[in-house]
Amino acid sequence: xxxxxxxxxxxxxxxxxxxxxxxxxxxxxxxxxxxxxxxxxxxxxxxxxxxxxxxxxxxxxxxxxxxxxxxxxxxxxxxxxxxxxxxxxx
Numbered sequence: 001x002x003x004x005x006x007x008x009x010x011x012x013x014x015x016x017x018x019x020x021x022x023x024x025x026x027x028x029x030x031x032x033x034x035x036x037x038x039x040x041x042x043x044x045x046x047x048x049x050x051x052x053x054x055x056x057x058x059x060x061x062x063x064x065x066x067x068x069x070x071x072x073x074x075x076x077x078x079x080x081x082x083x084x085x086x087x088x089x090x
Contacts (some may be wrong), residue, residue, distance in 0.1 A: 002027075007064045018078035037069050049075050049084075056086045 002008045011027045019022055040054060049063035057065060063075060069087035072078045 003061065005061055035069075035087055037051060038088050039086050040083040040088055043078075043082060043084050050076060052084060054087075057089055 007030050008027050011030055013025055013027045015023050015025050015076050041056070043052075049066050050060040053063040053066055054060040066084060067073070067075055067078065069085045070078055070081065078084060
């Protein structure tokens with residue numbers, strides 16, 4: 001259901017019933033992975049998280065690992081940070 005390397009891969013799923021009676025499959029939100037950071041990147045204007053993830057983690061789809069390492073619930077929360085903590089590669 002999710003691509004390999006997704007933060008949702010392997011997470012438990014369940015079904016909820018919408019107000020109109022439709023059954024909707026959902027996935028539990030994963031807890032942030034905390035393992036500290038190995039360094040910091042001084043972010044320049046226009047740099048995107050997927051580019052930083054490709055550079056440091058060798059996987060552009062791993063931008064969410066940057067979010068977890070920086071206690072950011074959503075990627076946009078990192079847009080205002082000058083320093084982005086870089087987590088260790090798995």
